[in-house]
Amino acid sequence: MLTNVPTWTTDxxxxxxxxxxxxxxxxxxxxxxxxxRNAVIGKLARLQLTRGPARAEPRPTKTARERSRKSVxxxxxxxxxxxxxxxQPLQEEPIVxxxxxxxxxxxxxxxxxxxxxPGAEDFCFCGNTPVEGMPYCSGHTRLAYRPGTRHRVxxxx
Ligand SMILES: [Zn+2]
Numbered sequence: 298m299l300t301n302v303p304t305w306t307t308d309x310x311x312x313x314x315x316x317x318x319x320x321x322x323x324x325x326x327x328x329x330x331x332x333x334r335n336a337v338i339g340k341l342a343r344l345q346l347t348r349g350p351a352r353a354e355p356r357p358t359k360t361a362r363e364r365s366r367k368s369v370x371x372x373x374x375x376x377x378x379x380x381x382x383x384x385q386p387l388q389e390e391p392i393v394x395x396x397x398x399x400x401x402x403x404x405x406x407x408x409x410x411x412x413x414x415p416g417a418e419d420f421c422f423c424g425n426t427p428v429e430g431m432p433y434c435s436g437h438t439r440l441a442y443r444p445g446t447r448h449r450v451x452x453x454x
Contacts, residue, residue: 312330406427407427408424
């Protein structure tokens, strides 16, 4: 339509920009330039001048969403913490060696943890089923690799 005069002449765009930078509201800019408020909002959006209050409103919604997102890892952390706290006493449970055996009876299927003092008459080995790939059962594996343990891994042959 040739009769349609474009709303946004170069002069009006310059006015729009200067008014926007001066902090005028869309309504004030519209009144000043002589266009509709919607035209100002639309032009500002196209010029990516997005400091207006129309764009600021959705932000609290986003922040609320981010907050709920952040609470998820915190929940996972709490679950993990509970798991570890519950697991802690298990390590302190006494290790029951029901299949105690002598040195000669030791095999790859038997825990090599020495019970009592080596050389004593009742000296024997734990004999429990070892953890796969380890010389000891699960309980004695924990003991053997616990920091500060005095037990020598190389003693049992
Ligand atoms: Zn054992």
